[in-house]
Amino acid sequence: xxxxxxxxxxxxxxxxxxxxxxxxxxxxxxxxxxxxxxxxxxxxxxxxxxxxxxxxxxxxxxxxxxxxxxxxxxxxxxxxxxxxxxxxxxxxxxxxxxxxxxxxxxxxxxxxxxxxxxxxxxxxxxxxxxxxxxxxxxxxxxxxxxxxxxxxxxxxxxxxxxxxxxxxxxxxxxxxxxxxxxxxxxxxxxxxxxxxxxxxxxxxxxxxxxxxxxxxxxxxxxxxxxxxxxxxxxxxxxxxxxxxxxxxxxxxxxx
Amino acid sequence: xxxxxxxxxxxxxxxxxxxxxxxxxxxxxxxxxxxxxxxxxxxxxxxxxxxxxxxxxxxxxxxxxxxxxxxxxxxxxxx
Numbered sequence: 399x400x401x402x403x404x405x406x407x408x409x410x411x412x413x414x415x416x417x418x419x420x421x422x423x424x425x426x427x428x429x430x431x432x433x434x435x436x437x438x439x440x441x442x443x444x445x446x447x448x449x450x451x452x453x454x455x456x457x458x459x460x461x462x463x464x465x466x467x468x469x470x471x472x473x474x475x476x477x478x479x480x481x482x483x484x485x486x487x488x489x490x491x492x493x494x495x496x497x498x499x500x501x502x503x504x505x506x507x508x509x510x511x512x513x514x515x516x517x518x519x520x521x522x523x524x525x526x527x528x529x530x531x532x533x534x535x536x537x538x539x540x541x542x543x544x545x546x547x548x549x550x551x552x553x554x555x556x557x558x559x560x561x562x563x564x565x566x567x568x569x570x571x572x573x574x575x576x577x578x579x580x581x582x583x584x585x586x587x588x589x590x591x592x593x594x595x596x597x598x599x600x601x602x603x604x605x606x607x608x609x610x611x612x613x614x615x616x617x618x619x620x621x622x623x624x625x626x627x628x629x630x631x632x633x634x635x636x637x638x639x640x641x642x643x644x645x646x647x648x649x650x651x652x653x
Numbered sequence: 654x655x656x657x658x659x660x661x662x663x664x665x666x667x668x669x670x671x672x673x674x675x676x677x678x679x680x681x682x683x684x685x686x687x688x689x690x691x692x693x694x695x696x697x698x699x700x701x702x703x704x705x706x707x708x709x710x711x712x713x714x715x716x717x718x719x720x721x722x723x724x725x726x727x728x729x730x731x732x
Contacts (some may be wrong), residue, residue: 417686421720428679428713435672487721494725496727512718536675544672 399552399584401521404514407502409521422487426533429531433471434540437462438580464545471537472560472618476530477596481567482589484526486570491518511650515572515643522568527561552612552621559617562635566610567592569642576649581642610635660696685709690724699728 406515411417426625436443462470495501504514512612538553571588595611606612619627689709695701704723707715 414722416691417720420686420715421683424679424683425713428676428683431675439669490725491654509686540672545709589697 402517402652405509405514405517406521406524408518410524411527413521417527418487420528421482421543422529423532424485426476426480426529427536429516429650430471430533430537431540433475434467434537434544437467437600438544439465439468462545464541464548467545468537468548469618469621471541476494476533477614480530480533481592484564485567485571485588485592488522488526488571488613489581489588491568492572493579493581493584496579510644511647515647515650518572519565519568519639522559523565526564526568530560530564548621556617559613559620559632562632562639563611563613563617566613566635566639566642569639569646570614573642573646576646607631608634610638665689667692680713683713687719694724697727698723699726 444455445455449529459490485631495504496653501514504509507512534557538550567588570574570591573592574584574587578587595609596614599606599609599611599615605629606615607630610631612634615628616631663691668730688705691698691701691704691708698704704719707723708719
């Protein structure tokens with residue numbers, strides 16, 4: 399347990415030295431600010447920038463409320479370009495250690511393999527959740543300022559469930575890192591898998607129950623006024639995360 | 654592509670400016686961090702001036718690409 403704590407702290411110190419906290423936070427804040435502004439000023443932008451002869455925006459269209467705008471920020475920005483950049487920033491998390499020999503150095507000490515893998519998981523989860531939380535908070539302030547208010551408690555519920563999805567993603571990167579050596583390939587495979595899960599979560603009702611991305615639906619439902627939410631996907635997501643790490647550990651032990 | 658610049662003058666900048674200010678600020682901060690790091694590592698990384706152009710000219714993506722990839726690719730001194 400003590401080893402795990404030390405390794406997590408080393409991970410965070412490394413991220414701090416690489417300015418990862420700062421630029422990832424800036425990136426997610428930019429994403430969070432952009433979407434509400436685009437939603438608010440769409441007609442101004444279209445009028446002034448594009449060749450808009452003949453294009454009319456329906457003057458009677460429904461004005462989106464704050465929750466809709468926030469959800470479009472999440473599904474349109476954070477889950478697409480945000481997810482890609484996040485995974486690209488994680489692609490070296492095992493591979494760099496292996497290439498520099500740091501992995502052999504750590505694993506020949508009295509450190510268990512699982513505390514090494516879990517330190518990677520927890521360390522990168524803390525880094526990404528710090529950045530995403532700041533980004534979501536900035537987005538929340540903008541959305542509330544431009545479109546009207548929604549409950550902050552709901553936002554916290556959303557953030558907690560969303561963090562589980564990020565946890566699953568990092569475990570996926572760790573698992574794929576044990577099979578593939580090339581960093582770029584790791585990133586591409588993980589992004590493909592992540593988008594595949596996001597795609598299948600709306601595919602069929604029965605299948606979507608066991609898909610890890612189902613937790614995104616649950617997280618988004620936190621913001622809407624829905625009852626009878628199905629919390630099974632929390633357990634499924636956590637279980638798959640632990641399963642990924644165990645599989646990665648078993649693969650490591652074979653060498 | 655629409656190259657008529659006069660429409661930009663018609664936008665009510667006073668109304669929009671405080672709202673887009675954070676985007677500009679975040680962008681410049683990102684470029685600043687990347688430049689700071691580039692300046693420290695100029696002697697060690699491969700193709701430093703290519704990365705300088707990438708950082709300065711490409712919005713948002715450039716600095717991030719440098720911070721993820723560029724700073725890790727070290728120049729090979731044997732060649």
